[in-house]
Amino acid sequence: MALFVQKYGGTSVGTVDRIEAVADKVRGFKQQGHDVVVAVSAMSGETNRLISLAKDIQSKPNAREMDVLVSTGEQVTIALLCMALEKRGVSARSYTGSQVKILTDSSHTKARIQDIEVSSIKSDLEAGRVVVVAGFQGVDLDGNITTLGRGGSDTTGVALAAALKADECQIYTDVDGVYTTDPRVVSSAKRLEQITFEEMLEMASLGSKVLQIRAVEFAGKYKVPLRVLSSFEEGPGTLITVEGDSTVEKPVISGIAFNRDEAKLTVMGVPDVPGVASKILGPISQANIEVDVIVQNVAADNTTDFTFTVHRNDYDAAEAVLEKVSAELGAREVVGDNQIAKVSIVGVGMRSHAGVASKMFDALAAENINIQMISTSEIKVSVVIAEKYLELAVRSLHTAFDMDVDDSVSE
Template sequence: MALIVQKYGGTSVGSPERIEAVAERVQRWHAQGNDIVVVVSAMSGETNRLIGLAKAITPDPDPRELDVMVSTGEQVTIALLAMALMKRGVAAKSYTGAQVAIRTDSSFGKARIESIDDARMRADLAQRKVIIVAGFQGADDDGNITTLGRGGSDTTGVALAAALKADECQIYTDVDGVYTTDPRVVPQARRLETITFEEMLEMASLGSKVLQIRSVEFAGKYNVPLRVLSSFGEGGGTLITVDTEEDMEKPVISGIAFNRDEAKLIVRGVPDTPGIASRILGPIGDANIEVDMIVQNVSADGTTDFTFTVARGDMKKALSVLEKVAQDVSAREIISDDKITKVSLVGVGMRSHAGVASKMFAVLAKENINIQMISTSEIKISVVVDEKYLELAVRALHTAFDLDAPSA
């Protein structure tokens, strides 16, 4: 017998029929003698509908009241799933985030979990009840309803699994696991049986949308085994777990991530003096713009070029900040480019294998793809290329690093 936390996303509970299907699955797991805690999202499209209602009243809704409103989406789902289980003779009980005592800070719309009181859940589990918890939400010390940000139901699931010391946290979604890359770009992409927390965190931060980054961080911190499974079919999915010695025998590269949401900014002809990077990036940070990759060229005639990337949606805002910065540092000009993409190789095998970067560069050169920027860490290599070469680059690298599924 195991204690399992299952999380179902919006598409998995998007209609009464799909909620019935979830109930069938939960019933099967429960009948096998497992203790089950289920975390659910709002039905697909519901959160957007609620936000739209708020925006119809005011373009700038009060954050506290907006959290009160959008949290109702999950409340509908937990009650419906409890009803579906009871109809099948399974004892079930639903809880909102506040009722199950998920305590958060008071950052409405992006709250962080501070503590979970598991006493009520353990008492219900002792009576063989299936517990159904509203994802994405909690309450602060003053009893205000808070939400955890988009994708927060994943974090709720992992946090409950950590608090209960569950044997596994299963994330049910509309894909049947984590793939070597997006199958829509590379039809030969393979589903991974296992992947480490480190690799999954890199994949998530570099563009893979399977799991929310905070949920992977949480799982890694508390060593919660995560499994990504499909709501619409059977199969073992992908297990996300700690790095082990056996992982060194894995392929050098586990996956390829990419991010289309990139823009590049170049500040040309700035003085090559100590503190210049701070003078350029300080105001960018003050404007709450996140910087990704950074390159500073070698000095020529006492000046240098400073290049960095931001999210594409932040480019105009960053340009307006840089206009003043350019005057302050006597820069020659500012150049922007939002027609770029970032492609990244990820794998713990890089730690014990040399030559990954040179092979990556050779593959791209063979396809006549120019590399504009490079960034590395212990288990990843990222390059910025022209966005028109994205699919060609990913497919070529996927084949070159032996990630393609065997031909049927």
Template structure:
């Protein structure tokens, strides 16, 4: 039989009834003879409640104490789930991240996993127990509690699966798999049976919220098969693996990702001299603002217009920085636009098919949508457009690349 690591998020364990539903599901796997390690998040809303309590005590609480506080949310869930399993005659044992132990670096609130001790878990599994582990947390070399940042429970699940050499890491969530695009935008969006790590990583980084980027990176690095499943509905979900299946013809494009949280800044009329990009982006980087897409245009008068995008939450701060260094740069003007969106087509099939980008551009032109910026990689083409055209663009591209038809995404 197989060894599965199953991760259940906050909505999956959001109430006593739902925790009991998870216990029923886990019992079904045990009854079938499988070994099970369960990773759980805090109950839905609990982490936010704890953060609010901290803010009532102090405007800027110590990161160390914040980790001590918010890690208690998962501790409640692991105990309740073990109780529910024991009530069903399933032997179970709970562990906090420190008890496992999941060793991390000492960066509080966004720690990274360095090592995992598996001996206690293996001993429990050998004795027929279900192991229930608190996600999102670990301990540093000095024994301090650390947390992995938002979405860290996915990373915990994948890391445990890698350390235990599990047959599969199953991520249970409120959707029944990975779709060709957001079904709320395109009614004909289809669940994919299978997608590669490369494609999933691109889609996660471009706005798909199904999986956290760090967990996909971790799974790809250690070749851990990932499956996204619905917590409350039976079904095959979506399997995320290393390589695409070569036995059938893959669609050129696997999915359409989009992101509304973009903003664009342009530095107009900067002298076109070596180092200008560094002089613009250096202060932005030092302010810990991440830059996404970059475009530089050179005019006949040896000046350049330099455009880049940032997260919309960073728009005001980035604009303020550019205004402060405008004279130093010799720029004519700083302009910004926070009413943009990024739309991307993703698919490993691009490697062996020509004309994908031109088809995308033709489709957008046919809907009278102007492209403001373009970025490409081996398996992705992204464009920046006006936000008001986002849903029109996504629907048009989804249809143009035949993603509405179920048989193009089945394997």
């Protein structure tokens, strides 16, 4: 007998029929003798509907009241799922985040979990019940309802699994696992049997939308085995776990991630003096704009061109900040491009294999794709390119690193 924490996303519980299907799946685990704790999201579209209602009343609603409002979506789901389980003869009990006491800080709309009280959940499990917990929400020390930010139900599931020392945390979604890249871009993309926390974290941060970044961080920190599965079809999914001996024979590259939501800004002709980077990026940071890739080129005339990328939504705001900074620094001009994309190759195998970056660059050069910026870490290489070449780049890299090959053919 094992203890599983299962998380079902909005599409998995999007209708009454789908909630009934989840109840069938959970009953199957109970019939096998397992203990099950379920974390659920709001029904698909419900959170957006609630936010829209708030915006109809107030353009910038109070953050505390927003948390009170949007947390009601999950409350509907936990009650309906428990009803569906009871109908099937499975004893179940629902809990909101505050009833479990998922203790968070007081950062409304983006709270972080600090502790979870699991005594009530353990008592219910010992009594043979399925416990159904509202994802995405918690409570602060003053008893205020808090929410964990978009995708926070993943974090709830992982945190519950860590607190309960579950055998596995299963994330059920509308895809049947983690793929080498987006199958909508590369039809020959393959589902990965296994991937490390480190690789998954890189892929999530670089554009892969399968899992929420904080959930992967949490799972890695507490070494919670994490499995991504489909709610709609049977299959083994993808196991996300710590790096071990099983990774020795892994491919050099596990996946290709990409992000279309990129923009690039360059301050040209900046005096090449100490502290110039701080004078450029300081005001950007103060405007609450996150910077990603940074490149600085020093010219022979003692000036430098300083280039960095931001999220495309921040492009106009960042450009306005730079125009002011440029004037103060005596720079030549500010130029930008909001039609770029970032493509990244990720794999722990890169640590022990040379020539990975050059292979990537050769593949892109063969397609006449110009690389504008490069960023690297131990297990990833990212390049910034023109957005119009994104899908061509992903397909060519997928082929170059032999990800198209069916494993059964080579064995």
